[in-house]
Amino acid sequence: MTLPDLSPRTISAVIQPDPGTSVPPAPATIDVRGLCHWYGTGALRKQVLFDVDLTVRRGEIVYLTGPSGCGKTTILTLVGCLRSIQSGDVSLVGQPLAGASKSTLVAMRRKIGFIFQAHNLHRSLTALQNVRMGLEVHGRGGLRDWRGRAAAMLEAVGLGGHMDYLPGNLSGGQKQRVAIARALVHQPPVILADEPTAALDKTTGRAVVDLLVKLARDRGTTILMVTHDNRILDAADRTVAMEDGRIRHTTGG
Numbered sequence: 001m002t003l004p005d006l007s008p009r010t011i012s013a014v015i016q017p018d019p020g021t022s023v024p025p026a027p028a029t030i031d032v033r034g035l036c037h038w039y040g041t042g043a044l045r046k047q048v049l050f051d052v053d054l055t056v057r058r059g060e061i062v063y064l065t066g067p068s069g070c071g072k073t074t075i076l077t078l079v080g081c082l083r084s085i086q087s088g089d090v091s092l093v094g095q096p097l098a099g100a101s102k103s104t105l106v107a108m109r110r111k112i113g114f115i116f117q118a119h120n121l122h123r124s125l126t127a128l129q130n131v132r133m134g135l136e137v138h139g140r141g142g143l144r145d146w147r148g149r150a151a152a153m154l155e156a157v158g159l160g161g162h163m164d165y166l167p168g169n170l171s172g173g174q175k176q177r178v179a180i181a182r183a184l185v186h187q188p189p190v191i192l193a194d195e196p197t198a199a200l201d202k203t204t205g206r207a208v209v210d211l212l213v214k215l216a217r218d219r220g221t222t223i224l225m226v227t228h229d230n231r232i233l234d235a236a237d238r239t240v241a242m243e244d245g246r247i248r249h250t251t252g253g
């Protein structure tokens with residue numbers, strides 16, 4: 001009897017999808033539908049978002065660009081459960097946010113790692129203690145073995161030798177790398193970043209984004225990043241350009 005060839009190469013050839021078979025798209029991690037937003041009341045009420053639709057699929061890295069005041073940060077804060085949705089809806093990892101209870105919004109915020117322009121590190125805490133704060137979103141349970149997890153995350157951003165440094169003794173790029181470690185340490189499915197390179201010089205900004213993108217790709221993390229920085233646009237899968245509260249066009253993808 002001739003035994004079938006079960007070498008890994010043969011098996012992988014057998015399970016390869018037919019070239020004609022289309023791979024279904026990854027599920028939407030962020031799904032924005034008909035989103036409108038207003039600030040102010042009475043005569044000062046002003047609409048800043050107009051019927052925005054935007055889908056970011058699992059593992060995708062999408063940049064949101066556009067002139068100052070066009071509504072980028074407003075979208076990020078609505079997706080990030082930091083503001084209430086007034087009209088339209090956002091679905092985040094399958095959970096609709098419009099009309100969601102306070103406790104649902106708090107639970108959904110735990111699924112997000114935030115990175116801001118100003119790194120927002122606590123000046124009186126060491127790099128390691130700042131990264132620990134990223135685990136506190138999960139309460140006491142999240143702090144189990146916090147030291148090992150925070151240290152591993154700092155190693156991953158290349159700051160294994162700086163764990164006990166205070167932010168005042170770190171460079172701008174190092175501080176932003178601590179902020180990345182803090183955002184990723186609780187393994188959120190989504191990262192929302194608002195101008196993370198704005199305070200950095202070209203080389204440092206590029207290195208910080210490359211690091212963030214690499215870590216996100218390794219973990220299958222979805223990123224929606226607001227940026228004005230056209231020096232880093234090639235790192236994204238897609239760039240969505242906004243103007244006056246509307247999406248004008250999308251490049252890539």
Ligand SMILES: Nc1ncnc2c1ncn2[C@@H]1O[C@H](COP(=O)(O)OP(=O)(O)OP(=O)(O)O)[C@@H](O)[C@H]1O
Binds near residue numbers: 066067
């Ligand atoms: N809390 C607020 N109250 C009133 N108006 C606001 C508030 N926040 C933002 N706006 C206005 O809403 C519009 C959109 O602001 P938003 O911050 O979303 O834009 P942006 O594209 O992120 O701008 P930038 O690139 O300058 O950060 C702007 O006209 C802004 O002045």
